[in-house]
Amino acid sequence: MVTKIIHIDMDAFYASVEQRDNPELRGKPVAVGGSSKRGVVAAASYEARRFGVHSAMPSAIAARKCPDLIFVKPRFDQYKKVSLEIRDIFHEYTDLVEPLSLDEAYLDVTSNKKEIPSATIIAREIKSKIKNKTGLTASAGISINKFLAKTASDLDKPDGLSVILPHEAEKFVEKLPIHKFHGIGKVTAKKMNGYGIYNGADLKKWSVLDLVKRFGKMGEYYHKIAFGQDDRQVNPNRIRKSISSEDTFEEDLTNMNEMEEAIREIAKNVYQWMEKNQIFGKTLTVKIKFADFKQITRSKTLPYLITDFTSMTEIANELLATVNIENIGVRLLGVALSNLNHDNKNPDGHQLTLDF
Template sequence: MRKIIHIDMDAFYASVEQRDNPALRGKPVAVGGTKARGVVAAASYEARQFGVYSAMPSSTALRKCPTLIMVPTRFEVYQQVSRQIREIFLRYTDLVEPLSLDEAYLDVTENKQNLKSAMFIAQRIKHEIYQETRLTASAGVSFNKFLAKVASGQNKPDGLTVVLPQDAEAFVEALPIEKFYGIGDVTAAKMKQLGIHFGADLKERTEVDLRRHFGKSGSYFFQIARAQDERPVEPNRIRKSIGSERTFQNDLETEEEMLPELCKLAGEVAYDLHRLEAAGKTVTLKLKYHDFTLNTRSKTFFSTIREEDMLLEIAAELLHTPHFPAKPIRLLGITVSTLTYGNHQSGQLSFPF
């Protein structure tokens, strides 16, 4: 049986800013965005008490917390700290799968320290992270990636949660459906309409039933409801595209309704590009109409793109190329592909081909 650890840094960007600037400690802080526009990249725990979270429009965050202190992102600093943390992981295992700058899976079934307890390894990693960076991390420990990922979020900040094999079934059955990794807000709302509120409710559904309602994702839901996840930790896994999309409760019909949503999506995609140290040359706008027909519009450039302003400008242009949508929109999405990884300097956009 495998021993998997999921490490998730606590409010990573905001915690780095509070560490480096004592004046921010104990105060509600949001990283990214401006008072006029943009998207929150990270929020301190003090800000979260007001309902401020990552991917929230800055204007909304300020309404929820008028005393919110907004600071610009310093991705070069976060990347340097992330490399420090990754070096700590590699002291224990080479099977490290980074999900972003602030979280990763580790397979410690066989480890460099010849330690038998994955919980003890997680404790040591958390301690070393704090000693060397003055930042806290939360850890989840279990026998598969799904359980480890969910467990790491159970006792934040600075938490450590272990899900043993004999406890896995009960752990999943008691889990609220919105806490399942891989189930987003829209899917969770649909599940609740079907009477699925907890893992136990999900487990009662057949795979055929779940596939009928949720497509191929239904098979994944069927498995995780039974605490099953055979995915290996993949240290060399490289994502081919990075994107974000949103389904709306009410269809959008005007540009005035669509542009604010594109702004949010561009901010989320730019945030993911930065935290994964990626940039791409192809931007795709995804449109799903009220009648569920799908349309995608793409543009490819010679130079790479990763900044929010550029993404929003391109998405807004694609919204009118070849023409503005003639039917109401129920879903919008922005995806960046043709990715490269490493340090990037954003420049002027080159002519598309």
């Protein structure tokens, strides 16, 4: 049986929710995020994207590109509510739903609850129900695996529906520019260009061994997708690998006391999530972005779970102290916790450490 995968991607989700809820924003360039000089765009409406505004762009640059840009503060509770409404629609067709974020998900509809033989028909029905229930549009990609379905959903946005049929897959990938491959970012694409790899046909010429030599363990994945292959299953029980929080400051921090206080507030967000979900971790990472946008991370892994806020802040500050940042200027700090205890619900990890 041919596997049938659908990738649903909501169109400019956060911005579209804001335009839906506030008629005055409709048809206007909207950016969800902070409007301050240190703010960052979380999402941009399609009207804003025409001016080159996109997510993760500094707000100051976005405002220069689009002088009429309207900044709206994010309402994540509302976005989550709408996302759950959309997810309910997915589950009308299959329980094999793998959310990637609030605005996108994979669905395996090879066998589905309504016994509809065509994945394309299912995708059309889902798009229609999302529009009727939420007033929002979604783009859908349909194919035989996750890589191709994800790629297809980007072909005809917004409100698009694209299908890559099994017999078309390899030829389609051969013509696909390397920077449009899902899983190949800008830095890797540029590196590949340096090796003469500009599209899928170029990538196919490389052996697994040569790709691994130059790109590490991801080389195996790149070799497979060059042939349109992806054996990853749709996983409805996807486990979160880390929890993180970060903050960009209005003014660069140059004083260690200020940085330690900022780290404390950022770590508090991570700890509150940990405590609420009773999920803790062993590896703590501090992220530092300097005024010149250079970015570094420092990590520490313990033999037991970090379960209290005091320990978390002490370790974070200890990592911060290993970097010479006085008077350099820090524009962003972040804290992340990984090595989470999904399989061990006893948070007192240090009590489980035994001597042999």
